[in-house]
Amino acid sequence: MVRAAERAARTSVWLEGKVRRGGRGGQPSGLDRDRITEVTVRLLDAEGLAKFSMRRLAAELNVTAMSVYWYVDTKDDLLELALDAAFGEMALPEPDADEDWREQLRALAREYRSLLVRHPWLSPLAGTFLNIGPNNLAFARVVQRVIRRTGLPTHGLAAAISSVFQFVYGFGTIEGHFNARSADFGMTPDEYFKHAMSAVTQDPQAAEVVKESEDIMAARGGDTVHEMWERDFDFALDLLVAGIEAMVARG
Numbered sequence: 001m002v003r004a005a006e007r008a009a010r011t012s013v014w015l016e017g018k019v020r021r022g023g024r025g026g027q028p029s030g031l032d033r034d035r036i037t038e039v040t041v042r043l044l045d046a047e048g049l050a051k052f053s054m055r056r057l058a059a060e061l062n063v064t065a066m067s068v069y070w071y072v073d074t075k076d077d078l079l080e081l082a083l084d085a086a087f088g089e090m091a092l093p094e095p096d097a098d099e100d101w102r103e104q105l106r107a108l109a110r111e112y113r114s115l116l117v118r119h120p121w122l123s124p125l126a127g128t129f130l131n132i133g134p135n136n137l138a139f140a141r142v143v144q145r146v147i148r149r150t151g152l153p154t155h156g157l158a159a160a161i162s163s164v165f166q167f168v169y170g171f172g173t174i175e176g177h178f179n180a181r182s183a184d185f186g187m188t189p190d191e192y193f194k195h196a197m198s199a200v201t202q203d204p205q206a207a208e209v210v211k212e213s214e215d216i217m218a219a220r221g222g223d224t225v226h227e228m229w230e231r232d233f234d235f236a237l238d239l240l241v242a243g244i245e246a247m248v249a250r251g
Contacts (some may be wrong), residue, residue, distance in 0.1 A: 012079040012130045014084075031063065033071045033081070040082040041119070048180070049121040054078070076129075083125045084133025090115055092138065096146035102241050104146045109168045109237055112139075116172025120180045123173040151248040160247075164240050171236070175229055189225040 039060055044052055054075050058065040059159040072078045093104040116123055143165065147157050182192035205222040222228040 012132055013072075013080045013205065014130075014132050026041075031071065036061065036068060036071055036078070037081045037085050040078055041085055042092065044082060044121040045119060049124060052079075052121075064147065079125055080129045080133070083122065083129060083131065084135045086115060086119050086122055087131075087133065087139055088135035089118075090135075090139060092142045093146070095142050095149070101146050101149040105150075106240065108139075108143055108146065108235055109164060112165060112168045113172040113175070113233065116169065117176040117179065120173075120176035123169065123176070126169070150244050152244065156247065160244055163243070164237075167240065169234065171233060178225075193225045 005045055036057070040057060043057060043060055044088070047056075051083070052075075054068055055065050057078075060069050061068070068078075091107075092111070093099065093107050094105065097104075143161060144157070147160050150160065177193075179189055182189045185192055185195070187195065188232055197210070201210055220231065222231050
């Protein structure tokens with residue numbers, strides 16, 4: 001009962017000394033935590049979060065499920081490790097470099113968006129765990145340092161970070177899920193977009209909304225779904241940067 005209560009109260013795999021480079025004594029040979037995490041990320045990319053299981057992971061590693069538990073206590077621990085491993089893929093700017101904060105902020109936003117699109121399973125996990133792994137903390141530290149260089153007052157820094165990166169989180173999540181759904185249907189994003197628009201217009205109310213937005217869609221530009229995503233993201237990011245500049249000017 002005590003162990004069950006302790007496990008239920010766990011808040012992060014990174015707390016309480018739970019992260020170990022190796023496993024426990026007597027662990028199976030040929031495995032380590034880095035390899036298990038790497039294969040977990042690959043499986044999540046290929047099959048999605050819903051289909052992931054320790055049994056499926058063990059089969060991919062060609063070991064028994066119990067062998068994996070030499071290295072992690074729970075499936076949640078492993079997912080949290082995979083989440084932070086993915087954050088380690090981002091190329092982070094040097095905040096102290098002689099570079100404009102606007103370009104650094106745009107670079108960080110693009111890296112985060114690419115991460116969310118590349119790994120559609122990441123967004124639900126990012127909303128589940130504390131995200132205090134070393135790679136996520138490194139990302140958060142650079143974001144804070146870049147935002148501090150904007151000239152915003154200290155009381156506005158947290159809101160500025162939220163406005164930019166919660167926007168990126170939502171944008172990247174929708175884009176990543178759209179691409180994943182396209183793949184599930186065996187279509188390219190362009191094919192799925194045409195299919196979805198055709199289906200939507202069969203409903204009178206939906207067709208009316210689509211018709212009202214024809215000028216917006218026409219002005220959106222881009223010959224492909226990817227080009228539309230790019231144009232929308234860049235313009236929205238410019239709006240956010242302009243908003244920060246306006247608030248700095250207001251003092």
